Amino acid sequence: MQASRVEVDGVELHVGVTGEGPDVVVLSGGPGCVHYLERDEIAPAGYRCWYPEPRGVGRSGGGPHTMERAVDDLEAIRAAMGVERWTVLGHSWGSDLAVRYAVDHPEAVEGVVGLCGRGPQRDRHWSEAYEAGRPDEPVVDIAFDPGVHASLGASFTEWIHTPDLWRGLADCDVPMRFIAAEHDIRPSWPLAQLAALVRHGSFETVPGVPHDFWSTHPDVWRATVARACSIP
Template sequence: MTPRTDDGVRLWASASGRGAPLVLCHGGPGLWDMFGDVAALLADAATVIRWDQRGCGRSQRCDGPWTTDRSVADLDAVRRHFGLGRTALLGHSWGAQLALAYTLAHPERVSTLVYVSGTGIGPDADWHPAYRENLLARFGETPERLARWRELSDRTALTPAEARERAVLQWSVEYEDRDRALDLAGRAADPWFGVNGDCNKALNQERRRIWGTPALRAACAALDVPVLIVDGAEDIRPRSAVDSLERALPRVRRVTFPGAGHLPWVEDPDGFRAAVASALR
């Protein structure tokens, strides 16, 4: 299926399962939908709609614009394409930020928000230094991977194969299961569509400018939509950063999975399914 945005960009989208609608927002920025496992887990609990964000993955390549407002409008184009009045949203990582932004902009169109592995509503200083420290510490458990990742990161240009290798190495630190981490990261990178670096840079810069404001906290405090916050206790992004969001929301529940990292549905699929299915009910 091919939703089209109001400025003519074609977006890749797919629907599966049965039940009330649930639209998934993938992470990044600049990546693509990697929610095949999530769609399978929830196939009997929801009609799961997956999509690739503008200029990313299987969606039409374009020059942006790369803003949260534009991403919110694109998400609304997906909602309209599938004829949804209201829908549940599930966002992961950067996608959690996008799903929250959409819910704040259009609360009447969201039945439930599932906020997975986000970084809260505070400034980057609340989480990014600790994230960087934890990333290097976990890489330090496999010095040869750290050395190769640094070598690839220092290059000004990479082949597609090298770009994939660098991503797999970096993604491998996102899993608490260290024995399977590299294989799990490789699976996430198959198929490989390439990271949209322009999208990633622009949206991260925007987040640093506009996130962490009193206005954002006030908007969250006024949000009359049920929210489930889902964490992996071993995520290298400090979970304390999400406390800011939990404190602000009036209708919120939080589930944290011990022994899971940044992708909790991979390392605790049964627990993740139960938590999300309960929120959808």
């Protein structure tokens, strides 16, 4: 794994890179977590993968920010690295950010691969199911920044309440593949709805794995994301 520093509006952002082939930018979750997916052993083979650590987190400078700022950071990194178009692969919160990025900048995105995301909703029943399952969820210790977590969470809520949210999603021509984990405590129906809403969407469930199967089942993760990135 190699690392670069990209300056965006006076702030240096950490970007890891590994592999060779078509470009894939990998977004981790949280929001506000360090980039827990930045590991050679789980990178999909046959791709050049980019790992931007979020602004204000871990090895990146800056602080609390909005989803709009996060999208702008991704665009600045893409331009700085000389990438014309890339697939956007996001896990958990990263899946939701990937969707917004594709809607805002479809010209830059070959496709979206969203794993174990929440989807653009704050549904009470979804939240109740999530909270009920938390005591039984496998614990994966991931560092995060509380300030960044809070600011991006608030910005997410603002985004899903915008009047043109569903129009923008339905009109988006970017292929989007949504993947759920069978034993995720996060209900998967929002991902299935997204797959049915967008023009070129698909949905599937990986059997026998929890939310963080990049950690618990790394071989399954690597095979799953490599296959998903290869689907035209």
